Amino acid sequence: MTADDRNALGDATSPYLRQHADNPVHWQQWSEAALDRARERDVPILLSIGYSACHWCHVMAHESFEDDDTAALMNENFVSIKVDREERPDIDADYMNATVAMTGQGGWPMTVFLTPDGEPFYCGTYFPRTQFGQLLNGITDAWTSRRAEVTSASAAVVAELRRTSAGVPVGEHPIGQELLDHAVAAVLRDEDVDRGGFGGAPKFPPSNLLEGLVRSFERTGSAAVSDAVDRTAQAMARGGMYDQLRGGFARYSVDADWVVPHFEKMLYDNALLLRFYAHWSRRTATALPRRVAEETAQFLLDDLSTDAGCFASALDADTDGEEGLTYAWTPDQLTEALGFEDGIWAAGLFAVSSAGTFEHGRSVLQLPADPDDLDRFESVRNTLRSIRSARPQPGRDDKVVTAWNGFAITALAEAGAALDKPGWVDAAARCADRLLATHVVDGRLRRASLADTVGDAPGILEDYAALATGLLALHQATGTMRWLRAAEDILDVAVTHCGAEEPGTWFDTVDDAETLFTRPRDPLDGATPAGASLLAEALQAAAALTTVERSARYGEVASATLGRATILLERAPRSAGHWLTVAEAAVRGPLQIAVSTDGPSELIDVARRDAPGGSVVVAGAADSLPLLQDRPLVNGESAAYVCRGFVCDRPSTTVTALRAALQS
Structure with missing residues (x-):
């Protein structure tokens, strides 16, 4: 029996792949050996990409991949490869670009037919069983009788995708208040004023955009921005997309009124929304945002915590094959x-x-x-x-994804410090400890693990940047230097191995990772922030927190990275929500607050509660941290040093003085 004569998913580190381990299809994991097998057999590759919480992925699996007749067609005429998009976002990105280019739309399950060299020639998403069987026969006929047409089509697709994967051009305006006001005004024109959110159905939580708008409100005090944020925050939290009993948000609402959710609950959504609701709760008099932040944090801790102290990826959309049963x-x-x-x-x-x-x-x-x-x-x-x-309860995808756990660390550390929830900070620290122990291998990050066993997939830019941001948030919440040092190490690897030719532009994969037909470099923020915008945030924070020697280098790279995002803020601000988030902080300074103290101080609480988003806040004994160098107590009393860029106010020794400095 050859490797291609059996299903090889049983030892995968992805729960999604393991769900298909009992299929009669001879599924392979993505590898050079699988591609070699297609070359040896001279057959095309059938690539199926999905994820554990995907409803239609389960439907197609039940209809087609569990069907003996369909499996026989696949086994006889193809090398079939199954990929978890969450474990291999690089593969997903390349073939999603091909699918959108060839069909005009994308989604999961993604079904792509490739040459043995991995070049796509036919793409689609979900296919009902009868249609899928007809498609398999049609592809087989084309491969055997019209090979030249197939290879010519695949070569043309790949050439076009390579042409369009160039870096983003520089915009016409520099990062500044004028550009940010333009971006915010464009976003507000797209608001659904009656129902909250932006655009029509289906409605996804605009997590990145909301955080950026909060920071815009902090800069401008705009009532229009405040009202838009509050309308969406209220609509999402009051609708069916939010779990009114246990907390936590579903992935999206199928309708424009936020009533009926698509029931899967993703770690990344809930971590990003926890950060937003905690932040917004400090800027509004309404009680709902604070309650939602507390319940969402509890959902993470109760329903997504793993035995190792990290956070699982998702709860499935289905329960026993049916949506909404739970x-x-x-x-x-x-x-x-x-x-x-x-x-x-x-x-x-x-x-x-x-x-x-x-x-x-x-x-x-x-x-x-x-x-x-x-x-x-x-x-x-x-x-x-x-x-x-x-x-009956939905299944859980226990895969631990580095980037998404980085989001959780950031949210729990920031919200825990700002809302006086030390248990949340402790949970963030446990998660960070485990990720550093398990996901860092020979100084490099891995993408994911399962049951504390790390997978082979290398980390991508979002993994490095999101984890670094989380570690920097922990450094601020705890005053512990090892979190800062670990963040610096991770950032240095990312800057070295993900940089593109043009300063401030980035590839999403490291330079020594597997090369597909393009090297992904997507600067747009989607359901999660782009790797490049995450890196800009991490570099910006690190520049404010680290030593003078590192600060200049990080600050220069952060500035160059933001400078490449101006065209997104000019032309596609709804797809640049996290860029807006980072740019708002950059225009303010970013604000740095260092509280020199020899014990508990109300100044620390005020700084963490009142400082605008994107500020860095540290507290501790004088000279104990880089940001506390040469910042002593004043007449034996705790003192808060507030700086914007390289300009610092006089130290504040009273709550009143500190609040005035933060509001100026």
């Missing part, structure tokens, strides 16, 4: 659970009706308005939580 309710179920009076009250509160908002007369819980009786609210939620926990 989460949806009918009025009768509420009264059965709570009794008649509380059941009727809860149905009104959570917008559950006999008509239903979901399938089969069931409703996803919403919270259109806050309850008038908070004690009753908590009692009802506790009862419903208990009953729901006895229902």
Whole structure:
């Protein structure tokens, strides 16, 4: 039996691949050996890319990959390779670009037919079983009888993709208040004022954009910006996309009103939204953002924590093959659970009706308005939580992704420090310790691990930058130097191995990683920030926190990186939310607050609570940290040193003086 005569996914470090280990398809993991096998057999490659929480990936698997007849066609005529897009985002990016170029749209499951050299010649997404079988036969016929046409088409596609993968040109305007105001105004023109969010259905949480808008509000005090942020924050948190019982957000809403979610819950969404809601809770008088931040943090700790102290990737969209089985309710179920009076009250509160908002007369819980009786609210939620926990539960993808855990570390450390939740900071530190022990191999990052066993896939730019940002947030929250040193080491590797020819531009993969038909370099922010915008944030923070020698180097690279983003802020600001986030901090300085103290001080609390987003805040004994060098106590009292770039205010020794300095 050859390697191609069996399913080789059983020893994968991806839960998604392991879900296919029992398929009759002779799936292979992506490797040079698998491509060599296609060359030896002179057959095309069938590449299937998906992820564990993907609903239609499961549907296609059940319809086609578990079907013996379909599997026989695949085994006879193709080398079939299965890829987890979350574990190999580089492969996903290249073939998604090809799919969009050839079909005009993309998505998962992604189904791509390749030459044995890995060049795509036919692309698609989900195919029903009958159509898929017909497609397999058609591709086989084309490969055997019209090979020249196939190879010519693949060569043309690859040539065009290589041509369009060049770096982003420099924009016309420098990073400054005028450009930022232009970007924000363009974003606000796209707001759905009536329902919150931007654009129409489906609606994804605009996590990066919201954080950037909060920082814009802190700079300008604009009521229009504040209102837009609050409308979206409220709409998302009150709709069905937010879990009204256990906290945490689903990946997106299928409708424009945020009512019906696509039920998968992703770590990256919830980490990014925790950061935003915690930040916004410090800038608004409404209570909802603080509650949502606390519940989302608890969701991370309760539902996504792994035994090793890191965070799992996702909860599946499906439960026992059905969406919503865990989460949806009918009025009768509420009264059965709570009794008649509380059941009727809860149905009104959570917008559950006999008509239903979901399938089969069931409703996803919403919270259109806050309850008038908070004690009753908590009692009802506790009862419903208990009953729901006895229902079948969605599967969990236990894969630990470096970048997404970096987002979680950043959010927990920043929110924990700002909202006085030391347990969140401790959780961030446990996660960081584990990542550094497991995911750093010979000084280089790996992308993911499973059950504390690290995979072979190398880390990409977003992994390096997101983890570095998290470590810098931990350094600020704890005053511990080892987090700063670890962040510097990671940043140095990223700068050395991901840099492109033009200063300030970056590839998404390291220079000695596997080379596909292009080397990915996507500067646009999507559901997660672009690797380059994450790197700009990490470099910006490191420049403010580190020694003088390193500061100048990091600051220069951060400035060059931001300078390459101006065209995105000019022309596509909705796809540059994290660039806006970083640019807002850059225009302010960024702000640096160093509190010199020999013990607890209210100045620390005020600095962490009131400093605008993107500020760096450290506290400790004089000279104990780079930012505290030559910043002593004043007349034996704690003192806060507030600086913008290279300009510093007089040290503040009172809360009133510090608040005035932060507001000036």
